[in-house]
Amino acid sequence: MNDDIKARTYSGKTIPLWYWSGKNVYVLLSRIGPYKIFFADINKTAPNNELESEVINAYMSLLVKRFNTHSEVQAFQIDTFEMTKIWNGKRSKLKVDPTMYKYLIGIVNDHHHWTVVIMLPSQRRALFLDPMGEISSNLKRCQDVTRAFLQHKGCHVSRWSCRTLPHPKQKDGTSCGVFALKFAECVLREEPIVFLNTAEGVEELRKAIAVTLLQNSDDLSQLCHACGEESGDYNWVSSYKLFSVYL
Numbered sequence: 324m325n326d327d328i329k330a331r332t333y334s335g336k337t338i339p340l341w342y343w344s345g346k347n348v349y350v351l352l353s354r355i356g357p358y359k360i361f362f363a364d365i366n367k368t369a370p371n372n373e374l375e376s377e378v379i380n381a382y383m384s385l386l387v388k389r390f391n392t393h394s395e396v397q398a399f400q401i402d403t404f405e406m407t408k409i410w411n412g413k414r415s416k417l418k419v420d421p422t423m424y425k426y427l428i429g430i431v432n433d434h435h436h437w438t439v440v441i442m443l444p445s446q447r448r449a450l451f452l453d454p455m456g457e458i459s460s461n462l463k464r465c466q467d468v469t470r471a472f473l474q475h476k477g478c479h480v481s482r483w484s485c486r487t488l489p490h491p492k493q494k495d496g497t498s499c500g501v502f503a504l505k506f507a508e509c510v511l512r513e514e515p516i517v518f519l520n521t522a523e524g525v526e527e528l529r530k531a532i533a534v535t536l537l538q539n540s541d542d543l544s545q546l547c548h549a550c551g552e553e554s555g556d557y558n559w560v561s562s563y564k565l566f567s568v569y570l
Contacts, residue, residue, distance in 0.1 A: 351547070353540035355381040360536050368533040370526050374500030376403045379430055379437065381536055382504050387428070390511045394425075398511060401429030406440060409472050410464075421476050426511065430503050437503040441510060442469050444478060449485040450510070454493035454502035462487065491520035498525050504532060 353360040358381035367375050380402045387400040399419055401409070406429025409415050421427055427442040438461075439452040451457060451465035466485035473480045488510075493502050502520075505528055509516040518524060 351543065353381070353536050354543060355536065355539060355541060356384050358384065360540075365533050365536065368529050370522075370529060371495075371497055373435065373497050374437070374504075374532075376432065378532065378536065379403055379500055379504060382532055383428070383430065383507060385535065385539055386504075386508055386511050390426075396425035397423065398426040398428060399424040401427060403430050403432055406430060407432050409468055410440065412468060412471070414475060415472055419476065421473055421478055428507055428511070430500075430507065437499040439503050439506045439510075440465055440469065441507075442473065444473060444480070447480055447482050447484070449483070451485055451487055452490060452503070452506045452510075452516075453487075454490075454499040454506075456492055457487045488516055490516035491518060494520060495522070495525070498529075501525055501528050501532065504528075 348362050350362045351359060352362055352365055358377050360377060360381055364375050364378050367373065368378060380400075383400050383402075387398045390398045399421075401417065405415055405417055409429070410431040410433060419427070421442065421444045425443065425445065427444070429440050431438045431440055437454070439450070441450040441452075443449065449465055449469040451462055453461065462485050466483060469485065470480050470483040473483070490506060490509075491502070493499055502525075505518055506516055509518075518528065
């Protein structure tokens, strides 16, 4: 990530790992568009934790924003709640013209497991990426539900396929969300999906997600740090000071 998304460089000296320690409390640390990131959400980016939907949606919004800023074609984010609804065969109420976008991309939560679904309307195909590896029944399901979604939106997709891409596989039971975000990032960067899937490599990805969300926050100065809503009390305490209170 670069350009409009601030650099994710960090080290034990410049950005210590206090964002993975302390009490699991709900104190607002970042807001990215409609998505509010609390201390508890950042805490869940630590090793051996599953990522929360708010983290996934916020990070995805940054990926899509970057792509749309630097590309002549556009991508559209489908949030985890709506994408999971589509995956389960329910009719989506999204107001979107799929033909306006190169990518319609969303991350599915299927029984506490995150997977990636990408629709490419102009290419008449979908991509399905599962951190644990794809099975034929899920590729067929992805083909069916994405075609149904596009047909509901007025697209004629009688010839519609679904395939996957080569990618590293998840080796633990909790990092599927991390892998899903990295898959999406590589696709939107239009690069091969290549990264280290060792414990150390995945920990670096987790750090990068946490730091990116903290560094790319909207202005929090007029928000209540407890609920994230605008409040008459603007006595904002910076995230750095808050950490010193809760550690």
